[in-house]
Amino acid sequence: MTDQLQSGPWLAPGEPVDLGNCEREPIHVPGSIQPRGVLLAVSEPDMVVRQVSRNLADVVGVAWDAALGRPLAEVLGVVPAQAVARSASAFGDLRERNPVELIVDCDGTPCPVDAILHRAAHSPETVGLPLADTGPPVGGLPAATPSSTLVIELEPAYGPRPFSFPNTYQAVRGTISELNRATSLQELYDITAEAVRTMTGFDRVMVYRYDPDYNGEVVAEAKAPELNSFLGLHYPASDIPAQARALYEKNWIRLISDVTYTPAPLEPVDLPATGRPLDLTYSTLRSVSPIHCEYLQNMGVRASMSISLLRDDRLWGLIACHHYSGPHAPPYATRAAAEFLGSTLSLRLVDRAEDEEHRRALQVRSTMAWLTAAALDEDRPLAETLLGRPGLLDVVPADSLVVSLQGNTGTAGVPLPADVVTALAEWAAGQGHDVVSTDRLPLVAPQLGVPADLACGVLALPLPEGQFVLWTRAEQVHSVDWGGDPHNKAIAEREGDTIRLSPRRSFDRWREVVRNRSEPWSPAQLAETGDLRANLLEALYARSRRVARAAVTLQRSLLSEPPHADHLGFAVRYVPAAREAQVGGDWYDVFQQPDGSTMLVIGDVVGHDTEAAACMGQLRGLLRGIAYDSAEGPAAVLGRLDRAIDGLQLRTVATVLVARLEQTGEESERGVTRLRWSNAGHPPPVVLAPDGQVQVLSGHRPELLLGVQAGAARSDHVATVERGSTVLLYTDGLVERRDQVFDVGVERLVAELAAVGSGDVEGLVDELLGRLLPERNEDDVALIAVRLAPQR
Structure with a gap:
């Protein structure tokens, strides 16, 4: 399943959604919003309302059908409309000016609202694609074009605004200082979880980290004392489908203030300028999948918020916020401050990971340089050079290492039986790749019959004439605590004459013992062994040339x-x-x-x-x-x-x-x-x-x-x-x-x-x-x- 939003195959409009087809649900074009606010889609530059949410009257006191086709000033009032126009026409990223603080007249009563603006560009080439992805981006969002639509979302501003977006840094300054002083990843996680919970008021805030298969683990938690802990629990990738993860990579924060809400549809269904549903990728009010709401209700959650954690623009994890006592809607500026913390954590995580990777890479490069120089000593067998210290176990840590080069075979680490070495070398040579790796040999090559305690992970460099370099890692048996049985993802419910698959209801701790897996080979290790193979081929070539020259001399003498x-x-x-x-x-x-x-x-x-x-x-x-x-x-x-x-x-x-x-x-x-x-x-x-x-x-x-x-x-x-x-x-x-x-x-x-x-x-x-x-x-x-x- 791709993790990017594509043109389908999406579910047909009106097709019922259940757990069996939710991965095909077009969640970026739901055709509705959460009713904690209202949405207006306005054409530019004439600023005429072209599409609205049905609940428009709840905020601005104007019926939705009366608003369509009218200038924005007639719907919001002249002053609020002018404020929106000024913000939309200014240079730079619209998000830097969100929210636009407005006072609208609601049946004679002045009502403060936060206006959140973004643009959804559209062109004939974008059929089926998220409209907000088109056009040249300015600060992460499309700039105004002759064929763009300005999307205005209005949220009532209840009570005093805690702080404005430009002053967000001041609100989180203390937390940023703590993050700067953190000496470990766990400290970074814990500081962020506590700060987000203090700022937003959610009952539980978790830092949720993905593995390479997008299974998630709760690595930090801040919660109300009476709640049971989710720390250390794992959740299967199916809990957050790929299209949802793709949205998290684009829109970094998402709030569901009440999981039992009734969606407010958009009218008309299709945006007149495109003839297609309005893309809500960057919308703060975007209606979410009913399956996800049902999932949260099964967990006992009444309100939820997620903040994306990114590395290299890819989703690394989430800050997941849950509220149990009822609906919960932190103001936009509060959410923006929490998002800022999430971005800061992402940067710190990237910096720390890059620092650690840089140090490790320097050490590996130093070892590789030494081995390359030592390989030039043709009086010493190449296998002996690679098995020494420093040697190949310093490049790629493993339990066992076998090197077979130029008729010499040597080992380091835990000895492997000769028949196991032969079987692994022949299997690797038959894969047809320069670098062959697996961390689950008993599952991918059961025919070899190699015991997992000897070689569960294999990394091999097949070389010409049956030569090879082979690393192995033993089985790493470990327990994984899941938030519910990951193999029991759904329940079947009868709805009339049909059976519907819906999310599971059990989230009790479920322990799984994982076998037939070793510590995985990292992408950096695989890349480095690819470089090593090229160096070995050069060394073998140089040595074979020397042997050939000696043989030619001998032959000529005879x-x-x-x-x-x-x-x-x-x-x-x-x-x-x-x-x-x-x-x-x-x-x-x-x-x-x-x-x-x-x-x-x-x-x-x-x-x-x-x-x-x-x-x-x-x-x-x-x-x-x-x-x-x-x-x-x-x-x-x-x-x-x-x-x-x-x-x-x-x-x-x-x-x-x-x-x-x-x-x-x-x-x-x-x-x-x-x-x-x-x-x-x-x-x-x-x-x-x-x-x-x-x-x-x-x-x-x-x-x-x-x-x-x-x-x-x-x-x-x-x-x-x-x-x-x-x-x-x-x-x-x-x-x-x-x-x-x-x-x-x-x-x-x-x-x-x-x-x-x-x-x-x-x-x-x-x-x-x-x-x-x-x-x-x-x-x-x-x-x-x-x-x-x-x-x-």
Whole structure:
């Protein structure tokens, strides 16, 4: 339900109101007033009466129907009308000049009255909206416009006026001084309640504070000695519907001098200038909901007054005044002085809350600044930094804190079982929000089965790669004393042939034990954890960059330059994928064996991260150690490497092609070199002959990748390569794309290699890469090109 007055859906005119539909009652346009005074709606600037209350004769001695369409001076008299006109035409806020003290002639008897003025502007765009909300405001109320209506409310001034509105400050000066000296919120509440009761004469005055759900609590009380106390009682939000709270935010004081009053209707029903009911948002005589009057009568209240307490223009609470012995109508100036006290209390509450929030925010910002600086120390685990003192429990107090970052998990506060931590982290990650919070976990996620005494409140920051920060608060079991059972809000009464829902009649103290709730996370804490998440992401990024730089350095060091050989020319390349961390599992290696043969190795560890790069380094070292002085063929080398991976539990999978260039004296005389290779799931070698012909050395049964099955069968394959040829070994990043299958990629490689020709081997490789790789390659590419020197 919205807490702003909107265009509906309101109840239709004449539709009966009961507790089942009262939230749709258009209380800002009731079409009637309380009869303690009278109302006249006057057009401007001609000052002609356009709408009046039916009880007009009770105050001014003129029948309502005789007043309509007549100049104001003919209804009130020339002098009172001139006084009203002067006040209405003066610059500034009308409220600053209220009340206008008048003497009207009532059947020959001079009658003092207080005239309270405000304007209700209207335009075609305001259909269904409070008219007093339209037009540019002056001091909180609309200024006069060519299409505005001046609303005049006249209240009889019985007895001496206690003080005039301009002197209100003098009347409350002592109380203001007391408020200034108050050292606690409770003192502020108590001083205000006593002062309002002394000033207005109500039997009971309460300071009534709302929680975030608009349930109210009586936090201070001043009362007649014989009355029972309401202090500490709570009242459900349904007792004051949203549209009533919206009116309290606009018109800060409301008096019901007699809850048994009979409303005085406005005539005509609709204001002629608009064709709609007159908006009474800012009216002091506005008729109130009959449901509310019935509610007060059920409480034994005969008169009531409410003063709004605001923070940031939103309703924070009320000063609620009750009278039991009969009707009670404090004069307007007295009510204005009480309203002034309410405004002063609001300001003091805001000042104190802002002071406390400012001090807390300074402390949190100081802690956050320290943590941000400490996070730059990359020699200390980030989780350890956040769990220290000062740490995250100083940013957001909680019972337990769990931090899981960069492979390190730590806790502070009350330890949580590992399965509970896992369940909470997974639940938070599944919510899809940067900051996840609840103060009632058993109610919102019962499927988790987390005991409330461990984690009833959860505040979590899900982070990339399963990392997280998690605060928890235990259940906070507490009792709430309600003014009547909040779950029994209505009673059913038979009225003729119908059943009507009406307000409850029991207001006896009713105690409820609240469970499955923790101390709530404050809006400031939620905002601060959002800032913390951004800082953590920056710290993780900086640290991951450092790790990536170290991995790149390691990878480059392992991808060594090939040896120098008179009969061979080499070109090697490593092109990382266009991604943030430029490391992966692709590698090449070229080295000579003691017998003069040249070993060529090209491989690709599954994965594209620092772990893949580390595995690549392990495999490269193992393979070198196995193959360096081995007279066995490449298949035997791969078999031994497979067994080493299994025996050392390296838990890695890779494609690898090991080739050996062998040359006997006979082959040298014939101008050829023998190429012997074994392939563990890797793309096949490609040979560019001196005449430009390209051959893919495939057609053999593919064999298992390394690390899949220790002892898998490995085969050697042999081909003779003409001197002057170029042998090309490469990883799949050269020929595979998301939009290009492997076979098509190999066909393109063959075509481009033939087009490049057999020039300088370094230039050939660069030209080939330029033709085959996109601007941002998707995968790492490693490549070895070996040019066999032509026969002399």
